[in-house]
Amino acid sequence: MKNLLYHEARLNKTRRELWGCDDNWNLAELLPIPDLLDDTMHKCRIAYDKVVNNIKWEPYSRREIRKIRRVYHDEIDYRYKYDNRDTLNALYAQRGDADEILIIKKGLVTDSNFCNVAFLDGDRWLTPASPLLPGTQRALLLDQGIVETADIRESDIGSFNRIRLFNAMVDWTHAATLDVSLIA
Template sequence: MSHTLCIETIAVENRQLKNIEYHQARLIKTRRELWGYEDDWNLSELIQIPDSVDDKLFKCRLSYGKVVDNIKWEIYTPRKISKIQKVYHDEVDYAYKYDQRPELDTLYAQRKDAGEILIIRKGMVTDAYYCNVAFFDGSNWFTPDTYLLPGTQRAFLLDSGTIKETKIAEQDISSYSHIRLFNAMVGWVKAPMLPVGMVN
């Protein structure tokens, strides 16, 4: 599959770019691995926050390849999730944050009446459509090492010791009590948390 652009979705609150060093590290890694570009970008200098962005939580969506294609801004509205639908695809690949993701779109369309999906690949838990995931065992939160996308919030939470990485197979889900869905826009404290019984 040919992809021409990747994206970074950056949370901006109180006119501050959040976790920007993690976004920058992923962007530089992506540009080197996908296209061989060696120039390093400084996102803090590259992204100019417009006057229309106030202290609310905004989403900055930066599309890029060799150069920045566009930067879009919008107020972020959290999604309400009360149910998660398991979906299956043994070959799904989303190692880079492409701006187009038809495979994931097809899986998301299988969510029935659920607000999110949980993608199972070769029997192992990976990610949701919009989020990385973590599971609570009563003492600690664990995120699968078979993730699809190395999320920036995931990297931050691992570095801070908030979550730990482990193998989580589909049959392991029932041994946990809760699932949490998080991404760059949804900080850990406000991340949706559901009993694993809501994963169908």
């Protein structure tokens, strides 16, 4: 399983902050890989509060991203990986002919629908300092010094060369990377 320690840290932080839990779950023990899974990539979804409510393993396939549409929501809150994605789904429905969205909150770039983002300024990859969800792959990339945080205003987008969309299922080397001119 990829980035297991980062997932575990986020899960335990969420449990502490939302439900006051002071124990730490060990995901390697909690999530044995079912024998029925084949060798294709799968995503594991855990629904939990103070206890595990549900564990689902789902096949995962990468989507091709060729165009991104900016969408706006100044009140969106997705700091925890909530099951309820109604607001994100409503924003995604505004994508028109684009394959993905870039969410702008109070003038600042945050994330896409399912990915954190980073922008290339020529030398460095910068990821928004205030993402909607600080992803586990983002945390790993920050720890490795591959990306740096910065406040990225919507008005800054044109000053960058490229945008990259990544998450736990789409690692840095396989992430969609587009010219910023493809952000409508």
